[in-house]
Amino acid sequence: QSVLTQPPSVSGAPGQRVTISCTGSSSNIGAGYDVHWYQHLPGTAPKLLIYGNSNRPSGVPDRFSGSKSGTSASLAITGLQAEDEADYYCQSYDYRLRRVFGGGTKLTVL
Amino acid sequence: QLQLQESGPGLVKPSETLSLICTVSGGSISNSRYYWGWIRQPPGKGLEWIATIYYSGSTYYNPSLKNRVTISEDTSKNQFSLKLKSVTAADTAVYYCARAGYDILIGYFSAYFDYWGQGTLVTVSS
Numbered sequence: 222q223s224v225l226t227q228p229p230s231v232s233g234a235p236g237q238r239v240t241i242s243c244t245g246s247s248s249n250i251g252a253g254y255d256v257h258w259y260q261h262l263p264g265t266a267p268k269l270l271i272y273g274n275s276n277r278p279s280g281v282p283d284r285f286s287g288s289k290s291g292t293s294a295s296l297a298i299t300g301l302q303a304e305d306e307a308d309y310y311c312q313s314y315d316y317r318l319r320r321v322f323g324g325g326t327k328l329t330v331l
Numbered sequence: 332q333l334q335l336q337e338s339g340p341g342l343v344k345p346s347e348t349l350s351l352i353c354t355v356s357g358g359s360i361s362n363s364r365y366y367w368g369w370i371r372q373p374p375g376k377g378l379e380w381i382a383t384i385y386y387s388g389s390t391y392y393n394p395s396l397k398n399r400v401t402i403s404e405d406t407s408k409n410q411f412s413l414k415l416k417s418v419t420a421a422d423t424a425v426y427y428c429a430r431a432g433y434d435i436l437i438g439y440f441s442a443y444f445d446y447w448g449q450g451t452l453v454t455v456s457s
Contacts, residue, residue, distance in 0.1 A: 223377060254440055254441070255434070255437070255440075255441045255443070257443035257444075259378075259444070261378075265449070266427065266447035266448060266449050266450060267370075267378065267427070267444070267447055268447075269443060269444060269445045272432070272443040272445070273434060273441065273443070278445065310377065310378050312378075312380075312443065312444075314440045314441070314442075317394075318393070318394060318395075319380065319391055319392070319393060319394065320368075320380040320383065320391075320393075320442070321380065322370075322377055322378040322379065322380060323377070324377045325377040325378070
């Protein structure tokens with residue numbers, strides 16, 4: 222049971238917009254700690270997509286965006302592409318558990 | 332370009348100690364702008380943070396593993412390492428080493444992993 226809750230799966234057709242939620246609590250996201258997002262393709266190293274709630278590292282397309290409100294955060298992907306099919310993880314800090322990841326969301330591009 | 336490479340045995344017997352090394356190239360682990368850490372992914376499961384170390388030697392551990400894990404650094408070799416003792420089958424996972432950047436104004440709490448190694452599979456089995 223992950224401290225940060227993500228939907229197990231989401232899907233969308235090419236060109237569509239999808240969002241992935243990350244729900245925490247008052248000991249992590251709700252306490253004001255930053256949320257970060259990673260894209261993970263099986264057999265490869267996870268890739269940082271969003272840091273500090275809404276910042277994109279250089280090289281990450283602006284189709285990816287992040288937001289945070291209260292005890293939750295969201296990752297939005299617009300103009301969905303086949304190459305976006307991957308697992309996505311949120312990550313934050315929890316004052317009891319230190320650094321925590323969400324359980325992961327599998328994105329399927331239909 | 333920063334690169335991280337994990338190395339160590341791919342098979343460890345139950346009750347023994349898992350030992351991994353992360354070799355960093357293209358950057359120094361003594362850089363005060365970064366932390367360095369270990370994350371693992373058991374088969375079919377999500378990512379789990381294990382431990383983090385700062386160039387000063389400060390260490391941070393996942394409370395669920397704290398009694399069994401040690402992270403350390405060797406600045407002369409630009410490496411940091413992980414030791415996990417008394418392993419069981421539940422410790423079977425792909426182990427990643429990673430660099431953690433952070434917001435200077437916020438500090439450690441804001442850390443995120445911006446560079447990762449390719450990962451190494453460690454199987455615990457007799």
